[in-house]
Amino acid sequence: MNTAVTLCGIPLDNPVMAASGTFGYGAEFAELYDINCLGSFSFKGTTLAPRFGNPTPRIAESASGMLNAVGLQNPGVHKVIEEELPRMRAFFLKPVMANVSGFALDEYVQTCRLLDSQPQIGWLEVNISCPNVHGGGMSFGTCPQSAAEVTRAVKAVCKKPVIIKLSPNVSDIAAIARACEDAGADGLSLINTLVGMRLDLKTRKPILSNVTGGLSGPAILPVALNMVYRVYRAVRIPVVGMGGISSARDVVEMMLAGATAVQVGAANLVDPYICRDIIKDLPRVMDQYGINSLSDIIGGAHS
Amino acid sequence: MNTAVTLCGIPLDNPVMAASGTFGYGAEFAELYDINCLGSFSFKGTTLAPRFGNPTPRIAESASGMLNAVGLQNPGVHKVIEEELPRMRAFFLKPVMANVSGFALDEYVQTCRLLDSQPQIGWLEVNISCPNVHGGGMSFGTCPQSAAEVTRAVKAVCKKPVIIKLSPNVSDIAAIARACEDAGADGLSLINTLVGMRLDLKTRKPILSNVTGGLSGPAILPVALNMVYRVYRAVRIPVVGMGGISSARDVVEMMLAGATAVQVGAANLVDPYICRDIIKDLPRVMDQYGINSLSDIIGGAHS
Amino acid sequence: MTQGLYTVRSNRPIAALTYEMQLEGDTSALVRPGQFVNLRTGGHYLRRPLSVCAWDASGMTLIYKVVGEGTDWLSTCMPGDTIDMLCGLGNGFDTSVSGQYPLLVGGGVGLPPLYQLARQLVDEGKQPRLIMGFNSEREVFYRQEFERLLPVTVTTMDGSCGVRGLVTDVPPAADCTYFYACGPFPMLRALCGCMTVPGQLSLEERMGCGFGACMGCTIHTRLGDKRVCKEGPVFLKEELIW
């Protein structure tokens, strides 16, 4: 049985990646298992300058899901290059995906340029969809023009494949996907979290200090499947599918909808071995559904 | 302890209503319990002409939620007026909410005009957000201009309070809410279902014949709370909050976010007594959180 | 319809991936064979519909095949566990029109509702026969139980038990007055194509509620649109549109 797929020209042993923000720079998981079993992973959303993010509480819970309002805490691109990447080299030998965020066009460009030159990095995943930052992070992902603008600007300075990560909090994700493709994106990744809120009945206030947070986990799987399905129909570039994946059968479902590779996010937090276990379980599920090669089923629901 | 609230001038014994499409015209539930314990209920989405809706399968499941693609099956407004309303009179003595859908402006207007003259009806709930119909039903709810247009047209022919039911599948629900308010809406109700999809791994096709369906149930509660919270800040007219409510504590949470009344949808399907049980449990939860009168906590999270 | 908690009395495999579960609890809402229950399985949002295989005043028997998460969960239930069910759903079979020699035709886990039906027909002094179809011998269940009540013909696709082929490969007895069927959709369609006597068929649809509230299960029939959970699951051959 063949689990291999190719994402923007780079072969993956299997389509399972850990999603940005739920896997740090890999170190915490590398202590638990050999993370080279992963297809790859997308590291924590990185910005030009270091960021603390939002004050706590940053986490809330909901039925089959969680809200986070971490707000892109990261040490900044320089420290990532000087400290995290060299450290990562000791335990992860495959190309890693660099997740980049920004608050202005120029910031995206500078951060991507710096990361593009790092040999360990396979793909740039440009997050134009983080809903937890005030001052613009969201707006890039909610209109086709600005999404295209970021894509073009980043593409101009990068040699590596650029994957644009889309927000689900939009009326028409296909329009944004097409705009990114037209602007030169090599791939798309979706979905980021849905904007959500929980309130504390005792204090009568929102639980999160940031008021709103991003909903992820199994609760959003049907929304993610629909958006991957729609975007697959709208573009020709590969789609990285995510949102609620927590089993090998979810991986297959997401690939049928149109994903070339998938990412597992929140599930890593509640079950630290989940990516390893999903990868182990893939051949059994492939066998169950008569799948010889995973790359054959990409977008299989559309044929 | 006081559970009474007032919705667009009409007093409700309590804020708990059953949501449209999950309570039929009340008959199935009236066989189970005395549905006069409800604040009210919103009856099945009614259109000018009878509709069969979509072919089966119309239902799929997801973590803490379900997808439906019923597609507005209903007997048409004339039969509702001639048969359903007279039948309803036998078991429901309070003002009922009339949920109206349409595929063209004129259709909304005609249907609303007919229902407005029915004494049993307290409010018109105009659904500009049903995602399961091809040919326009969705588009009215996804742009402020057309939402305002429907609102204005319906208001022009109705004496009763007109509540516009909004779609969550939009980038900026507050903008649509404001457009409806400016066009004369007496209230807003939100959220309708999120567009979602599930695939069948055996057939490798979408489960629903309609391909996509509307996601509802506890999975969407955080999304609903956020949208109610945002809309509450954006408008001065009352908001009917719904999406994933399945307990008395969810009712309180939704009211803190800004809802004057709430609706319970999918939960009725899996637990037919849920509305009755929530209403019974409300005083206990009010006591637990020190609430004397529910009307005091509407939008309480904003103060 | 009633809602209540039912206590598992026994739960045992009776064929490949197929289990028989006996439950104790209120069966007062069951009035006809072919009615179904809708049960909550651990952690899943929607209930699962299962036909009632047999019942008496104190409890009922269900037979189910493990095909997904909910039925898998069911298979792990132990005696003493309780299950939340809506009971007495759907219309069920009408035995008053059966004539003296009704034919029962069941495919796989379509068989369960035919068991109570057979008991009732026999009680009413009729002489029913049964054709039960499976893919292979490993799937055969309730053969003895049925044989105690009525003459049984078994068919299997691979010929590993009984007649090789489909249930429709067995010609009904010449004196057959009526038929009752439950099983996979293609079987029901083929059966309707070849049966000359009138009959009743039990259908399956994915359900939101199971008690008529959501319109999740509506189909077109020649007698108007009908909810499989409420006006069905049993339909007359004459009204079905294939």
Add this chain to the structure above:
Amino acid sequence: MTQGLYTVRSNRPIAALTYEMQLEGDTSALVRPGQFVNLRTGGHYLRRPLSVCAWDASGMTLIYKVVGEGTDWLSTCMPGDTIDMLCGLGNGFDTSVSGQYPLLVGGGVGLPPLYQLARQLVDEGKQPRLIMGFNSEREVFYRQEFERLLPVTVTTMDGSCGVRGLVTDVPPAADCTYFYACGPFPMLRALCGCMTVPGQLSLEERMGCGFGACMGCTIHTRLGDKRVCKEGPVFLKEELIW
């Protein structure tokens, strides 16, 4: 950190809404008092963090207050049930700096981690004391257990047991060399305001993962940004910013 299934040995109420649970399973990842576990409660998406109250080679004791759905579920666990836990999380208390007369201060369900700490300090030949604070007598637990190890002062807000008032209303002994504290945020802040000796405090934050992956629990400290689950939950008095 290890992940594993733990078997409930006992689970009993020990004060108002407060339970003591004993579990059997792998404790090899526990190296310091003040570490915590993160456990899955039925049907909830996130795990629940609980401090380890005591442990030995074969198992551990947890003490928890029922404050919501997860802890409510825990209170219904029966001996023999298994619970999925991540074990050995966080840094824990450092006893090497305690001096001879450390003071332990615990408020409500902040007390549990101080129990293993007290045992260890006593084992190390130190002479700790404890101030335990509650709202009222109904909430008091583990008084005897602690009194077997060290001198205990109880405070209650309503005076129904011990000294009326807050833990900060009890002046620490003059010879106090260090303090260790765990409890509600306002208590910790007040304590830091009045303690003249150095100390360590265990904090709480809502957690996504509990093992450093999500940045869900990061706080500013004078020594940089730290994850409560990984670099904490125990912090030096000196580094905390109130």
